[in-house]
Amino acid sequence: MTTDAALTPGLIAAVALGGALGALVRYLVTVALAGRETPPGPVVIVNVVGSLLSGLALGALTDPTLLVVAVSGFCGGLTTFSTLSVESVQLVMDGRWRRAAGGMLVNVVAGVAAVAIGIALGGTLVETFGR
16 A cells, blocks of 8 residues: 655554554454354454455545555554464464365455455445545
8 A cells, every 4th residue: 555644753653553453453352252163253353354444445535644544553453464374373283274274265365355345335435425
């Protein structure tokens, strides 16, 4: 994502705060779903929701500052490829390679689809309600 937002101390603080809030939401989702083996797991949920929100922001926001705070900050803190990677390796080490492969596939495919849907939905919202 490229942005025309000026790199200022205020923007840096806003992106950091957005990232902290996204990470907090990710943690709360993980805690709320702890111990449940029902799909989708917390990592899939935050990655797909974060991808959808990123797409919505890309499709609907025109203010470069809001865009970078929403996508790089909040959605960057919410989604987590590193956690997906660690979880996948742990599953493989436990002999659950099919679940690991399935989780990776679902995260990537659903995440990409959610971004595309979000961009389309964001554009539709802008056309309907204006910016």
